[in-house]
Amino acid sequence: MQQHSARLPSLFQVFAALGLFLLLAFSFTAKLNLPIQLALYIGWFIVIGLGIRLGHRYKDLEHAATQGISNGLGAVLILLAVGALVGTWIAGGIVPTIIYYGLKAIHPSIFLAATMVICSLTALATGTSWGAAGTAGIAMMGIGQGLGVPAPVTAGAVLSGCYFGDKMSPLSDSVILASSMSGVEIVEHIKGMLPIALISYIITALLFTALGLHYAGNVDMAQVSDVIAAMDKQFVITPFSFIPVAIILVLLALRLPSFPVISLGSVLGIVWAIVVQGMNPLDAINTAWAPYSIESGVNFIDAILNRGGMESMLGSVAVIVFGLGFGGLLDKVGVLETIAKIFERKVNSAGSLATSTIATAFLGNVFGSAMYVSLILTPKICAKNYDRLGFKRKNLSRNAEFGGTLTSGMVPWSDNGIYMASILGVATLSYAPFMWLSFVCILVTIVTSYLGWFVDPCEPTAATSTKDATLAPAQVQNT
Template sequence: MQRHPVRLPSVFQVFAALGLFLLMAFSFTAQLDLPIQLALYIGWFVIIGLGIKLGHSYKELEQAATQGIANGLGAVLILLAVGALVGTWIAGGIVPTIIYYGLKAIHPSIFLAATMIICSLTALATGTSWGAAGTAGIAMMGIGQGLGVPAPVTAGAVLSGCYFGDKLSPLSDSVILASSMSGVEIVEHIKGMLPIALISYIITGVLFTALGLHYAGNVDMAQVNDVIVAMEQQFVITPLSFVPVAIVLVLLAMRLPSFPVISLGSVLGVVWAIVVQDMNPLAAMNTAWAPYSIESGVSFIDAILNRGGMESMLGSVAVIVFGLGFGGLLDKVGVLETIAKLFERKVESAGSLATSTIGTAFLGNVFGSAMYVSLILTPKICAKNYDRLGYQRKNLSRNAEFGGTLTSGMVPWSDNGIYMASILGVATLSYAPFMWLSFVCIVVTILTSYMGWFVDRCPPTTEVSEVAQTDTLDAVAQKA
């Protein structure tokens, strides 16, 4: 069978294929009550069909899908480990203890601002938004529900803090990936993000403080006291329950691998369930797999604590696997490269450059279904425009980071969207409107770029080292 030369998809082919996928994704979830996993599964064959039409062999496309899955399997392992952590930490009374003391100590008027600050400090120290959301984030969700703050609002404050801290931490995988792919030193990358990130953080803090004052007047303190009493009746509340939290955070801050550290945290949860909560050893171990079950008679406690376990993450694992494969296919077929060429025609200033880079990074999340896909492809696609127009690569790494990392939690079928929705117990599209730091940061970036603020120039060049980009990509892939 004669094989045709491989070529890039046309604009019409790209929009037809991606439009069909988006139509399936939204209709399956919003109208037909079908799982997003099916939309991603069918989407594979849409892109495979397009790839074959463009001259790729089926074997090449299958390898691209499996390679995409392989590159992101670390996220699957962490997701399962966090599921075990949540289940055992609830059984061990660790999460209930944090919620108990939080309800007693945090005033409703400052709750949302305090949530953002606590989560940002946790992410900054550990270098992981996932770890911060899986520890401090879960506790703040429980406290917020006890104070009567809507869960999507609390989740927005949690994620605003988690992603801010993650972006400014030299320990963060996304920081390392974005800077490496752009050919920028990590310290320079962080310094390039710092001014806009701090401005956005202050603005977001003011917004959450104002919203917190609104909810403060609606808090029923009698209900809060009922929850505190019920916690005392259901669990042994002791400051010793903070020990596993401290151990996990310190180990993550020491830059030890996340998967074994979080798994160790779940082991400590089992120990605390047996020793502190006097739980049957087999039942305590089972909470690492099956969701913890409690019938306290208090709806708040039952809603927030009947969760966890690796079993509860299996649906999310399927989404991530299909999503990673879908992203691998899109990369192989050249879909995002075609979209980037459309942007390139209109890129002639720092403002349009920032806008196109952020847009490309966001599309990397939407169609690549994983943050790492966005952070790898965006610098590769956009670098030549920065060189051509004479802007330093740290502008590229900053814009790719803001467009890729800060929006990753907004896409229901992306790795971050699935993880955050599973951990926080709030649908992605419900909390996304309250991810205020992400929106503010992107708006501030685009506005300041058009004004020429926080933009670093360099001599323009038309020469882009494709070899250097390829070598960097290979190095990052090997490290991952």
């Protein structure tokens, strides 16, 4: 058999291919009002054309794309399950009940800080930012709108909490992936993140508290009373509706697989819709597929509750499938590896190392369109610099986690960006400026790394393969 070889792309080829993709992505979404799915679909052929020019065979490129999709299919299943969960929990009165009691209990001045804390605890206990956003996140969005807080601001508080809890939970897929790909034990990985994460969390909580005090003076309590009354009229509000929430959170905290647990939550939602709300059984079952529909006469209630169902997630599924395939092609062609070589020439300290790693992880989200792509490729690309400069691999796993997880929801065409925009009902570019924990955490990481704080030096070694250092793969269950 002939030995087949291919070369890495030049910087010009990389910038030309990625520049064309970014032009398509922004023009389709911002100017032409065309779906991002088409831009990703066309992006496949841009990268395939580059790959063939570099000497790759089409069959190998197609296999790389399908392999990339295969690696992320678990996220697709969870996405569909969460869609069913949202639809049935609205129909069953579970989400309305949380909003109802939340409007009664949470004072407007602490709402944003409370939102971050509640969502972070939910994600920490369950290990899933997607599940936290799809349950506690949706409820807090409803409470926020009832209090008159702008939806993008509330979404920023929700995601600040969700991503903090996700990256500090030993149950999280991002934690498992970032640590295993870097060759670091999970406990050591979390310990490495803890100091910076806590500092950033406190700063962000103070910022949201200050902003909450600003909005507290503008709350129309008469509107809040109208919303509470309308909820009470449209649904049977009862504390028993918290039972499905408690069951699902406990099962996820016990580290049972997310897909069947969230699916069980949908079944409980159907039961509550039939038994508690008195819905027709067929209509209740249908809410797992089609969005729940309500005409209450109150715009706020209709806007927040007319959603859910697997059908509403199909556009997001297409984005994730195309995005994962696009990331697989970029990995095969060597695009991110070429970009990393630019950073490598200027990496000579802990600060520049942290900056380059976070930037590489962010680019993995931008061009790989999925957090999985970012967390898999970043350690592979950056590991040799940590070995060469003499820094422990837990610094690598921490920086890769911060750069990959905390920025994943900021990219409109990434799996997290599409999911969070769909589930919270706010455009990605609208809520991204309010993801304050992400910005604060990344800034604190870079500054402290340049100051030499929270870095762990070791004896420099010859560059070793990340593959050789990687721990035994753990089964990824949550998103």
